[in-house]
Amino acid sequence: MSNANEVAFQKAKKVIPGGVNSPVRAFGSVGGTPRTIDRGAGSKIYDVTGKEFIDYVGSWGPLILGHAHPDIVRVVQQTAERGLSFGAPTEKEIELAEMITRLVPSMEQIRLVSSGTEATMSAIRLARGFTGKPKIIKFEGCYHGHSDSLLVKAGSGALTFGQPSSAGVPSELTSHTIVLDYNNVEMLNRAFSEAGDEIAGVIIEPIAGNMNLVKASPDFVSALRNLCDRYGALLIYDEVMTGFRVGISGAQGIQGVTPDITTLGKVIGGGMPMGAFGARREIMDRLAPIGPVYQAGTLSGNPVSVAAGIRTLQLIQEPEFFDDLTKVTRRLVDGMTEMAKKHSVDFCADSVGGMFGMYFSRSIPESFSDVMASDRERFNKFFHLMLDRGVYLAPSAFEAGFVSSAHSEADIAATLDAADETFAKL
Numbered sequence: 001m002s003n004a005n006e007v008a009f010q011k012a013k014k015v016i017p018g019g020v021n022s023p024v025r026a027f028g029s030v031g032g033t034p035r036t037i038d039r040g041a042g043s044k045i046y047d048v049t050g051k052e053f054i055d056y057v058g059s060w061g062p063l064i065l066g067h068a069h070p071d072i073v074r075v076v077q078q079t080a081e082r083g084l085s086f087g088a089p090t091e092k093e094i095e096l097a098e099m100i101t102r103l104v105p106s107m108e109q110i111r112l113v114s115s116g117t118e119a120t121m122s123a124i125r126l127a128r129g130f131t132g133k134p135k136i137i138k139f140e141g142c143y144h145g146h147s148d149s150l151l152v153k154a155g156s157g158a159l160t161f162g163q164p165s166s167a168g169v170p171s172e173l174t175s176h177t178i179v180l181d182y183n184n185v186e187m188l189n190r191a192f193s194e195a196g197d198e199i200a201g202v203i204i205e206p207i208a209g210n211m212n213l214v215k216a217s218p219d220f221v222s223a224l225r226n227l228c229d230r231y232g233a234l235l236i237y238d239e240v241m242t243g244f245r246v247g248i249s250g251a252q253g254i255q256g257v258t259p260d261i262t263t264l265g266k267v268i269g270g271g272m273p274m275g276a277f278g279a280r281r282e283i284m285d286r287l288a289p290i291g292p293v294y295q296a297g298t299l300s301g302n303p304v305s306v307a308a309g310i311r312t313l314q315l316i317q318e319p320e321f322f323d324d325l326t327k328v329t330r331r332l333v334d335g336m337t338e339m340a341k342k343h344s345v346d347f348c349a350d351s352v353g354g355m356f357g358m359y360f361s362r363s364i365p366e367s368f369s370d371v372m373a374s375d376r377e378r379f380n381k382f383f384h385l386m387l388d389r390g391v392y393l394a395p396s397a398f399e400a401g402f403v404s405s406a407h408s409e410a411d412i413a414a415t416l417d418a419a420d421e422t423f424a425k426l
């Protein structure tokens with residue numbers, strides 16, 4: 001099978017470690033050769049052989065409007081013509097900050113960065129700087145980017161390669177990170193009663209998308225808020241994936257929770273590199289240049305990314321946007337569940353807004369160990385059979401999937417037809 005994908009991947013492996021610039025792209029857990037992508041349009045991507053796929057990865061979340069949305073492409077081109085970066089303030093940054101702080105009221109101020117990793121890394125430093133405490137709680141299976149102190153039992157890319165932690169991270173750097181089970185209220189209570197005075201913050205994916213899709217239970221969410229309040233720790237909602245993806249005010253809007261710090265990324269850059277973190281003013285005042293917590297970035301608030309972000313946020317605020325996206329995503333998830341049932345395959349699926357999970361298990365997982373108990377061999381077979389039929393799902397059983405506003409009824413119907421054939425073969 002020496003097609004153009006094979007040729008490209010062999011060439012890539014000579015000059016790029018593993019042939020990829022981010023690990024999960026390598027098909028490491030599902031096997032086979034990654035498709036090298038030539039272009040995208042709307043709900044579709046095309047590989048270098050010209051094969052078309054209905055894309056449910058959407059660049060791992062950012063592309064809520066689909067590929068190469070004409071408005072986004074136009075605004076990127078127009079902005080680029082006026083200069084790519086200045087390293088000085090621009091008016092558009094204010095517009096984006098005003099828009100985000102209005103849509104997500106827990107963020108009174110935000111600072112822009114260039115990736116989700118930078119956002120969470122900075123949020124952790126800010127929580128420690130604000131509270132003067134050293135320890136951070138995170139949950140197994142949640143991924144918060146690849147900064148050292150957060151690379152502990154980190155989900156997806158890390159899970160897929162069987163390296164829950166990473167080489168190159170001295171244990172001193174993770175010794176202040178406490179890892180607990182997701183949705184386990186009792187364990188959380190115990191951690192606070194043992195180390196509460198030392199805990200600067202708790203970071204969580206409020207709807208986890210890096211161990212497939214797992215929702216935080218209402219009990220767990222209220223325990224988090226109460227314990228953080230009681231012990232003076234900051235609750236950090238990592239909404240890099242869920243922000244402007246599950247709803248216009250993120251997971252916090254759906255759950256009715258006011259976190260202390262929120263991190264954003266993915267959708268807010270409209271497909272361009274961007275992240276952000278924000279909090280109430282009292283917390284953000286601790287940041288340089290007015291406060292003692294240092295944080296900076298040469299390309300932070302990049303004008304082209306900001307322009308793409310503003311246009312994206314404008315479009316997703318249109319009436320019915322999230323209702324429609326939610327409905328289409330639900331149709332996919334319900335249809336998949338029906339197809340599996342028709343062929344007597346143990347399978348279930350769930351969705352929130354434009355984000356979904358598909359699990360080869362009898363019930364919807366509530367924790368990392370539930371996710372680990374799903375049938376990964378079966379997922380891998382399913383993944384390849386769907387790919388052959390032109391449906392591009394995330395190449396890992398530990399990843400959420402994404403539907404964009406460009407996905408049509410016809411796309412969903414074609415996906416379900418592919419699933420009908422696929423489940424029959426499992």
Ligand SMILES: *Cc1c(COP(=O)(O)O)cnc(C)c1O
Binds near residue numbers: 117120145266
């Ligand atoms: C993707 C992701 C990150 C990291 O963002 P990058 O832009 O890849 O650095 C952090 N947290 C969550 C929840 C994510 O999904």
